[in-house]
Amino acid sequence: MRFDEKVVIVTGGALGIGQATGEILAERGAAVAILDWDDGAGFKACEKIREAGGKAVFERVNVANFQEVSAAVKKVKDVFGKVNSLVVSAGIQRYGTAVSTNEDQWEEVLNVNLKGAWNAARAVIPFLQEQGGGTIVNVSSVQALASQQNVLAYTVSKHGLLGLTRSMAMDFAKENIRANAVCPGTVDTPMLKWAASLDQNPQSVYDACNAMHPLGRIAQPREIAEVVAFLAHESSSFVTGAVWTVDGGLLTQIGGVPQTDAV
Numbered sequence: 001m002r003f004d005e006k007v008v009i010v011t012g013g014a015l016g017i018g019q020a021t022g023e024i025l026a027e028r029g030a031a032v033a034i035l036d037w038d039d040g041a042g043f044k045a046c047e048k049i050r051e052a053g054g055k056a057v058f059e060r061v062n063v064a065n066f067q068e069v070s071a072a073v074k075k076v077k078d079v080f081g082k083v084n085s086l087v088v089s090a091g092i093q094r095y096g097t098a099v100s101t102n103e104d105q106w107e108e109v110l111n112v113n114l115k116g117a118w119n120a121a122r123a124v125i126p127f128l129q130e131q132g133g134g135t136i137v138n139v140s141s142v143q144a145l146a147s148q149q150n151v152l153a154y155t156v157s158k159h160g161l162l163g164l165t166r167s168m169a170m171d172f173a174k175e176n177i178r179a180n181a182v183c184p185g186t187v188d189t190p191m192l193k194w195a196a197s198l199d200q201n202p203q204s205v206y207d208a209c210n211a212m213h214p215l216g217r218i219a220q221p222r223e224i225a226e227v228v229a230f231l232a233h234e235s236s237s238f239v240t241g242a243v244w245t246v247d248g249g250l251l252t253q254i255g256g257v258p259q260t261d262a263v
């Protein structure tokens with residue numbers, strides 16, 4: 001799966017799943033543009049790609065701000081001459097129920113996770129149209145298909161991301177623009193480290209996450225990035241509007257433990 005001559009924009013590409021995606025695409029020949037609000041991590045991620053012989057640029061944006069995203073996407077087009085693919089990995093997690101989530105948290109999560117994806121898509125799609133097609137891959141979550149307790153805004157945003165993905169797949173299919181979503185289970189990234197740090201015993205969070213996946217472990221970022229790369233590549237040319245779980249079997253199992261010796 002080579003990406004020679006391809007230009008790919010990765011939001012949230014400074015860390016975690018987005019960073020791994022940028023690395024894989026660059027290793028396979030793509031010019032990668034990282035759009036992220038973390039300058040330090042963003043420049044480091046770029047440096048790492050360049051040191052390995054790849055092409056990468058960094059643009060600082062808050063994905064919730066369309067003007068910033070649009071200006072960054074135009075710069076990428078100026079630098080690399082075109083845009084072929086968009087990967088949306090920027091996201092944040094906040095905790096709360098329908099009652100305990102406050103307006104600020106709701107807006108923060110929805111603005112980054114959902115509006116941020118729309119912002120990136122509406123900035124990039126005109127450039128994909130110029131190229132006669134392209135791909136969009138949104139990193140959603142298993143929480144787009146099910147939920148846990150106390151993650152209302154996040155769950156809503158990730159469900160919404162599937163709606164965004166499917167709408168775009170329908171609207172732009174005739175122009176050979178494919179939009180797909182991946183729904184990871186738990187992944188070993190800075191986001192998970194942050195979530196675990198909220199617990200008195202962070203290791204117990206990792207242990208519980210490992211145990212709840214039928215494969216017996218959480219994912220490494222590159223295991224998600226490999227699927228993202230496939231969906232961004234022409235090898236997946238007949239896949240659009242699809243939602244792919246990449247969850248170590250998490251959503252396959254029936255919950256609960258039967259109390260019988262027979263199983």
Ligand SMILES: NC(=O)c1ccc[n+]([C@@H]2O[C@H](COP(=O)([O-])OP(=O)(O)OC[C@H]3O[C@@H](n4cnc5c(N)ncnc54)[C@H](O)[C@@H]3O)[C@@H](O)[C@H]2O)c1
Nearest residue numbers: 012014015016017037062063090091141186187189190191
């Ligand atoms: N880690 C997991 O277990 C897991 C599981 C399922 C889905 N996801 C989703 O995968 C995506 C990537 O998650 P991750 O675990 O790599 O997270 P991460 O926190 O490790 O990385 C997220 C990146 O997004 C950037 N970002 C966040 N808000 C931004 C904003 N407003 N503007 C620009 N950049 C911003 C961060 O700076 C960071 O570089 C997220 O959408 C997340 O919801 C993660």
